[in-house]
Amino acid sequence: MPNLLEVRDLSKRFTSAGGPFRKARSMHAVNGVSFDLPERRVIGIVGESGCGKSTLARLILRLIEPSGGAVTFDGDDLLAKSPAQMRKLRARMQMVFQDPYSAIDPRYTLIRAVAEPFEVQGVTPEKPMAEEVAELLEMVGLNPGLATSYPHQISGGQKQRVGIARALALRPSLLVLDEPTASLDVSVQAQIIGLLEDLRAELGLTYLFISHDLSLVKYFCDEILVMYLGRAVEALPDTAAPARHPYTRTLMESTFEPDPKKRRLIAPLEGEVPSPFDLPPGCAFADRCPNASGLCRTETPALSTETGHAVACHHPI
C-alpha cells in the first residue's frame, strides 16, 4: 500500500515570553518526529501525559503551525499550502476529539451538528441534507430519529458517535482519533472501538489513533509509535514486537492484565516524567533509565527511520 501520510522531522517549540519576574522559557512539545502511515493501516501513538501526542496530531492537520519538518498527505506537501488550500484538504483528513461533551455545540440539534461540515466546506451533498444526515447517523449506529435532539439529551457514548458521524460527513480518507474513548466507561469504549473497526473495513479508512492506554493500542492498531517528552523513542512494527527501548518496556510492565493469574511483581520505575522546559542534552529518559551511561547524558540517540523495528536508544534491549 502507498503511504497516505508521511511525517518527517516534525517539530514544535513553544516559548513563553519572559517578564520582570520570570525568564523566558521554551519547550520542545514535539521534537523531530518521523513516521509513515500506509493507506488503510492504523498507527497508534502512545505515551504518558505531556509526551506531545496530541500536539503531534494537531501539527499533522496544521491546526497548530509546526516550527519545522514536513508533512506529506497523499503526495501533497501540507506545509506549502495556503490556509484556503489547507481548509479544502481538511475535508479528507478529519479529527475525532477526546471530549465529546465539548466537541459539539450545545445549542445545535444533532442534524445541524452533523450538517455543519458541509456548510463549512461549501459542499452540497448528493442527497437532500436530512437524508444525508440520517444516513450518517445510521452509519454510526444512532437512531436517525435522534436528529432533532440536543446534545444534553443523549449519553456520552452517543455524543462520541455524533463526533464520528461529523468526521465522516465529507468522506475523508484519514481519521485522526485523539483519545476517542478516554472519557467513556469501558462498556461504551468497547462499543465505540467496535464501531471504528467496522467503519474502517467498510469505508477503507486510515487511522491515526492517539491513546495513553497501551492495551487498547495493542488491541486496535497495526503498528505503534511510543513517545516520551516530545520524541518518538520507539516504532513497533507490529503489536507483538517486544520492547527494545527501556521506556517502552516500563510502559508495558506498568500495564496490568485483566487476569489475576497474570499478576506481576511490580518493580516500578522511580521518578516521574520531568518538566519539558529546558531539557538537558542527551536522552530525555536517561535520569530514570536503568541502562543509562555517560553517553546517554551527552548525546541524544536518533531514531532510525529505515523499515523494521526502530528504536532511539544507545543501549537497546
Place this chain on the structure above:
Amino acid sequence: MLSVRDLGVAFGMVQPLSGVSFSVGKGETLGIVGESGSGKSLTAMSVMGLLPLSGGRITGGTVEFDGQDLTKLPERAYRKLRGGRIGLITQNPMTSLDPLKKIGPQVDDVAKLHLGLDAAAARARTEEILGTLRIPEPALICDRYPHQMSGGMKQRIVIAMALTADPDVLIADEPTTALDVTVQAQIIRLLDDLVKDRDLALVLITHDMSVVAQTCDKVVVMYAGRAVEHGPVEAIFDHPRHPYTQALIGCIPRGLVEAKRLTGIEGTVPTVVNYPDGCPFHPRCPRAQAVCATEPPAFSVAGDSAAACHFAEVAHAEPA
C-alpha cells in the same frame, strides 16, 4: 475488620444505593468495581459517615467496624474514627490538599488531632511516615507547597495523611485514576506493600478491572447502585456468573493475547432517577426474561461467590 450488610442510601425520594454487602479483614484487599454511576464512591462516603454533607441518609443495613455499628454512631465519635482508625484516600490528589498550606503542617494536623502529639512530635511522626512511603528527603518535602509537586507525589502525601494515625482500614477511592500508568504502578505497589507490612484492611474502589486483577483478594461488582456479584478474585475472573460481570470482562482490550472482538454492552448505564424495576441490568442483558423486569433477583450462592441474577446458574454452565 469492616463488614457492610445490606446497605441502602437515599437522597430525598431517590434511592441511589441498595442491598450492598461486603466484608474485609486484616491484610486483605477488597475491590469494589463498577462503571460511573454504579454507586462505588457513595458506598465509600456511607462507610466514612460523610453522607450528611451531601444531604444523603442511610435507609437500611449496617456498617460494622470492630464490633460497633457505625450507622448508629454519633457524629462526635465518628470524628475520632474518621482519619484515625479508618483512613480515606480520595480520587483527585490535586484537590485533596490545601493549596495555601505547606505539606508539613497539613500532615502534622492529623497527628495532632488523632494522636494528641505536640508540634515537634507531630513533625517527627510526619517525617517518619513520609520515609516509610519512600519519599526522598522528607524534611525538604515538608517545606513545599502542593503546587510544587507532581501528581504522583501529591497522591503519596494524601496516602501519608491517611496513614499517620495508623488506621486499621484504608478506603481508597480511585487512587490512581488521575495518574499516568507508570505512576499508577508505583502507587499500586505502595498500597500492596502497606497491606502486607501493616496488616491493613484495604477497600480499593476502581473502575479498572485490570487493577482489580492485579491487587485484590475479593471483589464486589456494582451496577446501578446494587452489588450484582461478589466473590474471590479468581472466581470472578475465571467463572463470572452474573451476565454483567461477564460482559464487563468482555469489554477489556487484552492486547495481543486474544485478538477476539470486544463485545461491548448495548445501551448505557441508567441514571439514578430511572433505575429499572426488577433486576437493574435487565434492559441491557442478553439473558433477560419476563421475570427479570419485575422481580429483583436474590443472590444465588455457589462456593464462595454469589451473583444477584435469576439465571446465574445458567450463566455458570456457559461461561462467556
